[in-house]
Amino acid sequence: xxxxxxxxxxxxxxxxxxxxxxxxxxxxxxxxxxxxxxxxxxxxxxxxxxxxxxxxxxxxxxxxxxxxxxxxxxxxxxxxxxxxxxxxxxxxxxxxxxxxxxxxxxxxxxxx
Amino acid sequence: xxxxxxxxxxxxxxxxxxxxxxxxxxxxxxxxxxxxxxxxxxxxxxxxxxxxxxxxxxxxxxxxxxxxxxxxxxxxxxxxxxxxxxxxxxxxxxxxxxxxxxxxxxxxxxxxx
Numbered sequence: 618x619x620x621x622x623x624x625x626x627x628x629x630x631x632x633x634x635x636x637x638x639x640x641x642x643x644x645x646x647x648x649x650x651x652x653x654x655x656x657x658x659x660x661x662x663x664x665x666x667x668x669x670x671x672x673x674x675x676x677x678x679x680x681x682x683x684x685x686x687x688x689x690x691x692x693x694x695x696x697x698x699x700x701x702x703x704x705x706x707x708x709x710x711x712x713x714x715x716x717x718x719x720x721x722x723x724x725x726x727x728x729x
Numbered sequence: 730x731x732x733x734x735x736x737x738x739x740x741x742x743x744x745x746x747x748x749x750x751x752x753x754x755x756x757x758x759x760x761x762x763x764x765x766x767x768x769x770x771x772x773x774x775x776x777x778x779x780x781x782x783x784x785x786x787x788x789x790x791x792x793x794x795x796x797x798x799x800x801x802x803x804x805x806x807x808x809x810x811x812x813x814x815x816x817x818x819x820x821x822x823x824x825x826x827x828x829x830x831x832x833x834x835x836x837x838x839x840x841x842x
Contacts, residue, residue: 652833657818657838658836659834660772660822660833662830662831705772715779716774717774719772719773720771722771
């Protein structure tokens with residue numbers, strides 16, 4: 618079944634360093650989206666990348682998509698303590714399909 | 730900036746009771762969704778709604794669940810007879826089209842005792 622899986626499951630780095638999180642999925646997708654969730658809070662949309670795109674930037678965020686490997690990565694540059702959160706990739710598949718399939722998430726901790 | 734809102738933020742109920750979770754999607758959006766997240770687990774899709782009817786639902790969304798858009802702004806999820814395993818964070822989301830970004834609300838944390 619279609620599934621997004623992130624790795625690593627947990628990542629701890631020093632403030633100012635870059636953080637890279639990866640997501641893999643199993644079937645062809647329409648789009649892939651990255652969300653952030655602060656502990657016990659709502660999901661904040663970060664970026665959407667379409668299946669015909671290879672890279673997108675938004676501020677300190679850089680997302681890549683490799684459809685041949687069925688994988689995506691999220692890079693956060695110059696990390697800040699406020700970036701501490703869980704990060705999820707979510708995929709939708711098949712033209713017209715609506716549901717997002719979420720991965721387990723990467724728990725990112727930025728140490729001051 | 731427009732956002733999805735949800736009420737209540739927390740709800741505690743007794744097993745077997747009915748609960749209604751409320752959402753106000755972004756005003757010009759056409760597609761509405763409910764997801765849930767059991768503590769420590771993935772976010773799971775429940776149902777999508779378009780043009781006043783369910784367009785897709787998951788296996789989780791059984792006869793105990795129903796959704797409604799009673800007026801032009803609210804979107805509700807009803808659980809008729811809650812079970813312990815319904816305890817979770819419930820998220821409403823909306824999007825302006827397909828395929829587009831789904832914007833999520835802050836969630837309702839439901840605890841069934």
